[in-house]
Amino acid sequence: MAPSRFSSSSASNVRTPPAALIRTADDTLRRISAMSAAVAGNDIAIRAGLPNGTSPLYILTSDFAGVLEATVVRWAGIQTAYTDQYSANMTWAAPTTAR
16 A cells, blocks of 8 residues: 555544535535535545545535536545546435435
8 A cells, every 4th residue: 555645643533523414514615615625636635645534435526416416435545546436436416415
C-alpha cells in the first residue's frame, strides 16, 4: 500500500457522524457558502492517497445525476487504483436518502 500524502493521525479520533439526509447536508453546505467536492476532485484525492475507514461510507459529491439525485462515492482505506465504478464505488441517491 502506498503511503498517504494526507494525515490520518487524527482520523482515528474522529467519530462517525450520524446519517444525514443528502438534502440536509447540501443545504448546510450552501448556508455556509461551501460545497462538496465534485466526483472528479474526489477521484484525484482518493488516487493520491486520501484515506477512508475500513467500512466505507458514502461521501456526498456536488454532482447531481438528474434533477433529484445526488452522486455519492465510497472507498475503503487507501486506494491508489480507485476506479470509481458504478455500484462498487459510486451510486446515485435521492435527496431524502440518509447517508
